[in-house]
Amino acid sequence: MRNYILLLWTLFSFVGQAQNNDSEAQELLNKVSAKVKSYKNLILEFKYVLENTEEKIRQETKGDVAIQGDKYVLNILGIRRIYDGESLFTISNEDEEVTISSNNTSDENTITPSELLNFYEDGYTYKLDIIQNVKGKKIQYVRLNPITSNSEIKYVLLGIDIKTNHIHNLIEIGNNGTKTTLTINSFKTNQPVSKTFFQFDKNKYNSYYINRLD
Numbered sequence: 406m407r408n409y410i411l412l413l414w415t416l417f418s419f420v421g422q423a424q425n426n427d428s429e430a431q432e433l434l435n436k437v438s439a440k441v442k443s444y445k446n447l448i449l450e451f452k453y454v455l456e457n458t459e460e461k462i463r464q465e466t467k468g469d470v471a472i473q474g475d476k477y478v479l480n481i482l483g484i485r486r487i488y489d490g491e492s493l494f495t496i497s498n499e500d501e502e503v504t505i506s507s508n509n510t511s512d513e514n515t516i517t518p519s520e521l522l523n524f525y526e527d528g529y530t531y532k533l534d535i536i537q538n539v540k541g542k543k544i545q546y547v548r549l550n551p552i553t554s555n556s557e558i559k560y561v562l563l564g565i566d567i568k569t570n571h572i573h574n575l576i577e578i579g580n581n582g583t584k585t586t587l588t589i590n591s592f593k594t595n596q597p598v599s600k601t602f603f604q605f606d607k608n609k610y611n612s613y614y615i616n617r618l619d
Contacts, residue, residue: 430547433463433565434531446473446598450591453481455540457583471596476603486606494605496613503610506618528552534562543567544574558583 441447441589448471456463479486487494495504534546549561559580564573574588 429533430533432543433533433547433570434563436570437565437572444594446471446594446596448472448591448593448596449589452586452588452590454586454588455583456585457581459582462583467590469591471598471602473598478603489605490601492605496610500614501612502537502614502616503605504582504616504618505605509555529561531563536567539564539573542573 408555411612448469450467450469451490452465452467454463454465462471467477470477470479474490475488477486477488477491479488483499485496485498487496493506495506495582498502498525501541529549529551531547531549534548534567537544543566544564545567547563551558551560557580559578561578562576566573569592571592574586577585579585600602
């Protein structure tokens with residue numbers, strides 16, 4: 406199963422890895438990275454849309470994630486995932502099951518927004534693209550083009566709120582005509598959270614089946 410890695414933390418880790426980049430785009434991405442790293446924690450609400458007009462496919466889901474360092478709590482598709490920095494706990498209330506693993510992975514059937522964020526692993530060049538006004542916000546897009554000619558991704562547009570230097574959305578266009586969009590609807594920082602927020606409380610799931618993968 407592919408990583409259910411944090412929505413934005415992994416995204417910001419790619420800054421500076423691409424080659425032959427537009428200096429203005431590089432400067433903007435550096436600002437975004439520095440801004441996010443300055444926060445103690447992030448709490449985000451997002452919308453994830455996958456669509457292919459030719460195939461008449463449209464899938465939409467919403468979720469939320471709380472991030473602090475390498476720890477997170479992610480809720481999407483009725484599944485709650487808790488990563489305490491060492492173990493990953495995947496909780497399904499519908500199945501009354503908790504799956505525990507020692508690494509931050511999940512199975513391939515899970516639709517995850519992080520699938521939009523692993524593009525940097527193959528290598529991209531980037532440059533400034535269009536500016537759009539979205540609900541009163543000025544969004545500067547950075548276009549990322551794959552370095553490899555055999556990439557399944559045609560290009561990616563990363564939308565950045567110029568006023569806040571926060572990520573607004575991420576649009577991935579595939580060579581097969583599929584468009585996937587991750588939009589951040591709510592971006593809260595430095596929120597008060599309890600010391601146990603990023604911990605799994607087994608007492609709440611005494612009646613659940615515990616599936617230990619390792």
